[in-house]
Amino acid sequence: xxxxxxxDDVFDSFVNGVKLFKDxxxxxxxxxxxxxxxxxxxxxxxxxxVAPVLKxxxxxxxxxxxxxxxxxxxxxxxxxxxxxxxxxxxxxxxxFCYINCRMTGSEYRVFASLSQSIGLAIPFTGLxxxxxxxxxxxxxxxxxxxxxxxxxxxxxxxxDRGDSFMYELTRINxxxxxxxxxxxxxxxxxxxxxxxxxxxxxxxxxxELVFRPYDAAELRNILFERSKLAFQNGVLSESALSIxxxxxxxxxxxxxxALDLLRVAGEVAExxxxxTVTEEHVRQAEKHIEHNRVIETLKNLTLHSKLVLLSVYHxxxxxxxxxxxxxxxxxxxxEMGLGLLTxxxxxxxxxxxxxxxxxxxxVVSMGRYGRTKKIRLEISRSIIKDIFSGDNRFxxxxxxxxxxxxxx
Numbered sequence: 491x492x493x494x495x496x497x498d499d500v501f502d503s504f505v506n507g508v509k510l511f512k513d514x515x516x517x518x519x520x521x522x523x524x525x526x527x528x529x530x531x532x533x534x535x536x537x538x539x540v541a542p543v544l545k546x547x548x549x550x551x552x553x554x555x556x557x558x559x560x561x562x563x564x565x566x567x568x569x570x571x572x573x574x575x576x577x578x579x580x581x582x583x584x585x586f587c588y589i590n591c592r593m594t595g596s597e598y599r600v601f602a603s604l605s606q607s608i609g610l611a612i613p614f615t616g617l618x619x620x621x622x623x624x625x626x627x628x629x630x631x632x633x634x635x636x637x638x639x640x641x642x643x644x645x646x647x648x649x650d651r652g653d654s655f656m657y658e659l660t661r662i663n664x665x666x667x668x669x670x671x672x673x674x675x676x677x678x679x680x681x682x683x684x685x686x687x688x689x690x691x692x693x694x695x696x697x698e699l700v701f702r703p704y705d706a707a708e709l710r711n712i713l714f715e716r717s718k719l720a721f722q723n724g725v726l727s728e729s730a731l732s733i734x735x736x737x738x739x740x741x742x743x744x745x746x747x748a749l750d751l752l753r754v755a756g757e758v759a760e761x762x763x764x765x766t767v768t769e770e771h772v773r774q775a776e777k778h779i780e781h782n783r784v785i786e787t788l789k790n791l792t793l794h795s796k797l798v799l800l801s802v803y804h805x806x807x808x809x810x811x812x813x814x815x816x817x818x819x820x821x822x823x824x825e826m827g828l829g830l831l832t833x834x835x836x837x838x839x840x841x842x843x844x845x846x847x848x849x850x851x852x853v854v855s856m857g858r859y860g861r862t863k864k865i866r867l868e869i870s871r872s873i874i875k876d877i878f879s880g881d882n883r884f885x886x887x888x889x890x891x892x893x894x895x896x897x898x
Contacts, residue, residue: 509722510760510767516719517753519746526568527715528708529561532699536569539697540672543584543636544576548663548670551694555680556701559744562676563642565701570638585633588640591647592790597655600647601626608633623658627665636670645677645685649839650792653686660693703743710735713748721756721767729769730755737776751775784869787846788877794831796878797822798839800887802849802867803874809852809864812837822887840865 515521526533542549556562570586577584587607594600601622602612610629612622630637639659641647648656662671675694683691704712713735717726734755738748752767754775759767791799801818802810816833823830831839840863844851851865867874878884 508760508763508765510725510756510764511720512722513720514753514756516716517749517756519749522564522567522571523716525715526561526564527711528704529565529701532561532565532701533569535699536565537573539699540569540573540638540674543573543638543672544580544582546582546636548636549638549672550696551660551673552675552697552699553682553695554674554676554699554701555682556678557703557742557744558678559738559742559746559748560701560703561745562701566640566642566674566676570640583635584638585635586638586640588642590642591645592643592792594647595650597647597651598622600641600655604639605629608635608637619655623655627662630662630669630671631666632668634668636672638672638674640674640676642676643678644675645679645682646792648682648685649679650794653690656690656694657687660690704739704745705743706735706739709738709743709745709748712745713752716749717752720752725765726752726756726767727769730767730772733769733772737772747779750779754779784847784873785877787848788874793828794836795839795843796884797826797828797887798836799843799848799874800878800884802865803871803888804890804892806871809866812840812863812865815840815865818892821893822890825887825890826883837863 516523536552536554539552540549554562554566567588570588573584574586576582585608587604589600589603591600594603597619598615598617601619602614605612605622605626608626608629610625612625617625644656656675659671659673673694680700683695686694710731713731717731730752734748734751737751738744741747751772755771756767758774758778759771762771764771788796788799797819798815800822801815804818804822805814812833816836819836820830840849840851843849844865847868849865850868851863853861853863875888878888
């Protein structure tokens, strides 16, 4: 009864308390506004690239680059939403399939999702990747359509599984007679071409589009426009708006972070029954988001990135070399029955973990012995344990006993 009374107080307070929001959903990442300010050039270029499908012609493949929160996904969905309306108006037989490759996680699920989007039933498991692709290819050719495939965060899957699935997709038009395929690849990593077979890259990058980060003034303008839809009149202070845009601008112009800061600040103010959203609420939101960011980053790491992080975790040293980490990574891959990445590739993953703030990778001088990279954890071991213990694949590896030669 006591717990029930507590919840009654919480819920009644929320329902009867200060109403700061009109619609908090407009501050979420998946909200697609009617206008996308400061991305007019990108909208125009992407629109002109895909326009040929309105005359039943295949459009060029296009590769879109840019850091997180620069509007890549929003612009792509915005353009294709308008293209879909125009296709119906002109009677063009166009179909789209959007896939987030980080969430999908495997070539099998990419091809299964593509198949399902054209009405084919594919089991969750049980078929080879090649068989799923063949079923998709045959089913697509019988559909008599122009099929635009959007592969968002494609860099995550390529780094984790290789580019063989991309090779198949970029060559698919050679075997189609009644349908045509165009591909829009979206990557957060400007260096993705380093991981692609040159033949795949040349086919995929018929057109390229780079999204630069937003600056503080642009972010403030974006937040101002969204805030008019999100908040009641007069509840958002100028200082809260300014500090949200400034903090996000410092994080490589990340509009998603700016929107998160504003939304969470509003929720913090709401819980405190405040009349306005202030700079202090934004500061509190920043701390809350940073903790959640680490958790989400850990959950969304690719398979091999998780194994690299676990290797640093198991060494449990103040700092370790790339060679030491590679030895442990080798063991863990063996335990999971996985093929190894090269040590050079592992070095790239370490750099990515460093850029995410999960490890610290610093090149230090060893005097006459040259220079070497020293790596250490930047987050608490308990967070890694909490997150990875919820994944059956990694729970056992958390308690894995290293070979004697690696014990420290």
